[in-house]
Amino acid sequence: MANYRNKGGVAVIELNNPPVNALSFEVRSGLMNALKRAHDDKDVKCIVIHGKGKNFSAGADIKEFGGTKQQKPWITDACRLADESSKPVVAAIAGTALGGGLEVALFCHYRIGTPSCRVGFPEVQIGVLPGAGGTQRLPRLIGVKHSIDMITSGRHVMAEEALKLGILDKIVTDDIIEEGIQFAKSVVGIDVGGRILRNRKVEDAGSKVFDDEISRVKKKYKGYIAPLFCLKAIQASMQLPYDAGMEQELKLFQQLVSSGQAKAQQYTFFAERISARWQLPSGANSQTASPLPVKTAGVIGAGTMGAGIALCLITSGIPTVLVEQDQKFLEKGVKTVEGDLRGSVALKKMTAEQANKAISVLKTSVNLEDLHDVDLVIEAVYENLALKKEIFAKLDKICKSKTILCTNTSSLDIDTIAEATKRRDKVVGTHFFAPAYIMKLQENVYGKDTSAETVATVMALGKRIRKVPVLVGTCDSFVANRMLHPYATEALFLVEEGASPYEVDQALEDFGMPMGMFRVSDLSGLDIGYKVRKEAAKRRGIELTSDTRFVNGERVCLLANVLVEKGRLGIKSGKGWYNYGSPGKREATPDPEVLDTIEEYCRKYDIKKRKISSQEILERMQLAMINEGFKILEEGIVSKPEDIDIIWIYGFGWPKYMGGPMFYANEMKLKNVYRKIRDFHQNYPFSIHWTPSKLLARLSETDLPISKWTSLINSNSKL
Numbered sequence: 001m002a003n004y005r006n007k008g009g010v011a012v013i014e015l016n017n018p019p020v021n022a023l024s025f026e027v028r029s030g031l032m033n034a035l036k037r038a039h040d041d042k043d044v045k046c047i048v049i050h051g052k053g054k055n056f057s058a059g060a061d062i063k064e065f066g067g068t069k070q071q072k073p074w075i076t077d078a079c080r081l082a083d084e085s086s087k088p089v090v091a092a093i094a095g096t097a098l099g100g101g102l103e104v105a106l107f108c109h110y111r112i113g114t115p116s117c118r119v120g121f122p123e124v125q126i127g128v129l130p131g132a133g134g135t136q137r138l139p140r141l142i143g144v145k146h147s148i149d150m151i152t153s154g155r156h157v158m159a160e161e162a163l164k165l166g167i168l169d170k171i172v173t174d175d176i177i178e179e180g181i182q183f184a185k186s187v188v189g190i191d192v193g194g195r196i197l198r199n200r201k202v203e204d205a206g207s208k209v210f211d212d213e214i215s216r217v218k219k220k221y222k223g224y225i226a227p228l229f230c231l232k233a234i235q236a237s238m239q240l241p242y243d244a245g246m247e248q249e250l251k252l253f254q255q256l257v258s259s260g261q262a263k264a265q266q267y268t269f270f271a272e273r274i275s276a277r278w279q280l281p282s283g284a285n286s287q288t289a290s291p292l293p294v295k296t297a298g299v300i301g302a303g304t305m306g307a308g309i310a311l312c313l314i315t316s317g318i319p320t321v322l323v324e325q326d327q328k329f330l331e332k333g334v335k336t337v338e339g340d341l342r343g344s345v346a347l348k349k350m351t352a353e354q355a356n357k358a359i360s361v362l363k364t365s366v367n368l369e370d371l372h373d374v375d376l377v378i379e380a381v382y383e384n385l386a387l388k389k390e391i392f393a394k395l396d397k398i399c400k401s402k403t404i405l406c407t408n409t410s411s412l413d414i415d416t417i418a419e420a421t422k423r424r425d426k427v428v429g430t431h432f433f434a435p436a437y438i439m440k441l442q443e444n445v446y447g448k449d450t451s452a453e454t455v456a457t458v459m460a461l462g463k464r465i466r467k468v469p470v471l472v473g474t475c476d477s478f479v480a481n482r483m484l485h486p487y488a489t490e491a492l493f494l495v496e497e498g499a500s501p502y503e504v505d506q507a508l509e510d511f512g513m514p515m516g517m518f519r520v521s522d523l524s525g526l527d528i529g530y531k532v533r534k535e536a537a538k539r540r541g542i543e544l545t546s547d548t549r550f551v552n553g554e555r556v557c558l559l560a561n562v563l564v565e566k567g568r569l570g571i572k573s574g575k576g577w578y579n580y581g582s583p584g585k586r587e588a589t590p591d592p593e594v595l596d597t598i599e600e601y602c603r604k605y606d607i608k609k610r611k612i613s614s615q616e617i618l619e620r621m622q623l624a625m626i627n628e629g630f631k632i633l634e635e636g637i638v639s640k641p642e643d644i645d646i647i648w649i650y651g652f653g654w655p656k657y658m659g660g661p662m663f664y665a666n667e668m669k670l671k672n673v674y675r676k677i678r679d680f681h682q683n684y685p686f687s688i689h690w691t692p693s694k695l696l697a698r699l700s701e702t703d704l705p706i707s708k709w710t711s712l713i714n715s716n717s718k719l
């Protein structure tokens with residue numbers, strides 16, 4: 001709703017729908033009625049619109065987009081009287097004015113804001129466009145070029161920049177409502193005609209600008225349709241009179257809002273927030289547990305991961321001690337940190353001053369004892385259980401009793417590591433993804449004794465260092481890598497059966513993954529997987545050779561080992577599944593030598609090759625991984641499907657416009673997913689990953705949407 005009061009001739013209208021004042025039906029109706037009242041009241045000389053609480057408004061209520069229609073009045077109906085009023089209307093902005101919130105402000109004649117306020121049109125991120133005049137009014141205010149930038153990127157613009165662009169008329173430092181009232185009084189009597197945006201003309205930027213922008217946007221937001229629709233709508237503001245432009249905008253909005261991409265992107269928006277609300281099996285959760293303060297941190301291991309994690313901490317202002325046993329490795333790690341900071345400055349992601357500030361809070365040491373006083377330590381040495389246990393035992397003695405001990409292991413058992421200490425409640429996994437400074441996911445893993453306070457601390461830390469933290473339970477390889485395993489295994493089987501690695505990658509990239517599986521393997525280094533496979537086999541008492549095709553009756557494909565044994569380690573050696581010309585170069589070209597190696601391998605084992613379609617490639621890789629996802633849910637390793645989707649989006653770049661693998665399965669209908677998995681299980685009986693998940697079998701008999709899956713899990717502990 002919207003509150004109305006008359007303060008000495010100033011109508012003060014408050015958008016009231018905390019926490020973000022989303023423009024629900026009630027708010028739109030309230031705003032429309034309040035504007036009418038102010039318009040009709042002869043005592044009222046000017047009008048101020050502000051938001052209740054911290055925010056002006058975060059825009060349309062996204063939940064209303066799920067239905068088939070949006071109840072009138074729409075934002076444009078609600079604001080018509082602001083536009084037409086002869087009494088000056090001022091938007092007084094604190095916090096955020098986003099999407100429809102900014103559109104309300106653009107219907108006003110003036111806009112003032114606090115120094116920390118932010119404005120923007122983030123609609124592209126939820127698969128739509130500013131559909132309440134934003135694409136027609138913003139170009140009339142700040143021109144076509146800046147409008148394209150703001151609307152196609154969805155970025156938030158801070159107060160200073162908004163003032164420079166002309167979105168804000170003034171930045172004010174005192175109470176926003178009082179400032180709004182004073183500002184409105186000061187413009188009473190000044191003709192508002194020139195301030196009405198609909199009356200302004202958009203400068204003709206020429207059609208070439210749009211041709212160039214279409215190419216840019218197609219490259220930068222590959223696969224996303226909303227940014228292209230935004231360009232069409234902005235172009236209409238230049239080519240058509242205001243009313244016709246508005247009609248065109250609405251038409252484009254309606255097409256987008258009913259698209260599959262919008263549905264998936266809006267699901268992702270809420271999934272991220274649902275996933276942030278974590279819960280432990282004990283019932284403790286994000287509402288009940290409080291984090292410990294982390295004023296200082298330590299990182300052990302200055303390799304690629306350790307250096308990347310330290311960088312995340314120091315750029316978030318957390319004084320950090322980076323420890324490495326060898327001075328030379330330590331210096332190399334510091335160089336990596338410095339190089340990445342320089343790169344960020346060059347790319348204008350931070351200022352030189354911010355980079356200097358970050359490096360000033362980094363300390364280095366070759367002595368674990370220097371971690372005695374830090375609040376949290378993240379161990380990032382290589383994947384060796386004995387070594388990690390040794391380090392944790394030492395840390396337990398060195399660190400103060402409240403210090404939280406985290407491990408960046410990607411697969412090892414958290415409980416076994418915790419057993420090396422006398423503070424098992426304070427041991428937790430914080431699994432970062434390479435490159436740690438870039439990838440958003442932080443997979444936090446609790447052990448059987450990890451306390452809620454410890455979990456709350458690493459979840460809060462993740463947010464603070466601008467990651468997306470997701471909580472998972474402990475199991476072999478946790479969630480991300482456990483699901484990656486059947487996905488990668490199927491890729492290799494597909495290659496054995498006749499698809500080339502390049503066809504596999506093409507199918508995945510056409511689907512929307514940022515990189516195909518084989519390009520990712522080359523980037524990570526084929527030798528890493530090679531070592532992990534050898535170590536895992538050793539732990540299980542198995543000897544792997546490149547001739548191994550079955551392990552305990554289960555089909556395996558060790559083609560990657562054959563490549564490693566030929567010196568093809570990936571990008572680092574200049575060749576892997578692809579050829580890169582020379583070590584370290586990034587441009588990948590298909591390599592006939594690899595195809596010959598595969599041919600030879602298939603001949604040796606008498607494997608019949610066949611033509612494999614891109615549809616089969618996608619189905620086998622994705623369904624194998626989705627089946628594993630259901631097993632993870634069924635075992636309670638995560639508490640909700642949204643966790644898995646967020647892990648794939650932020651850990652592996654699953655396209656947001658496809659909503660994550662579990663959402664994708666939901667869209668395919670679970671009975672189809674289950675049927676296909678059962679068929680694959682019949683056709684490939686030697687792959688355990690095709691054994692259908694019991695939870696999937698149960699869910700496939702129901703019509704439950706993804707938002708209700710957990711209700712079935714919770715009501716059927718014995719599946």
Ligand SMILES: CCCCCCCCCCCCC/C=C/C(=O)SCCNC(=O)CCNC(=O)[C@H](O)C(C)(C)COP(=O)(O)OP(=O)(O)OC[C@H]1O[C@@H](n2cnc3c(N)ncnc32)[C@H](O)[C@@H]1OP(=O)(O)O
Nearest residue numbers: 022058059060061062065068069070099100122131132273
């Ligand atoms: C349906 C058919 C239609 C037919 C055609 C009809 C035509 C009608 C034309 C309509 C034209 C509309 C045009 C306008 C479009 C829009 O405005 S789309 C929305 C654009 N805005 C956004 O995308 C902003 C989204 N929000 C955020 O980015 C952040 O929430 C924030 C504002 C920056 C605040 O962040 P933070 O402080 O971290 O809080 P959060 O945890 O993110 O949010 C708090 C809770 O609020 C919920 N929420 C936030 N924004 C919205 C929203 N816009 N709608 C609904 N709910 C929202 C969020 O989910 C949180 O909820 P809980 O998780 O339950 O706590």
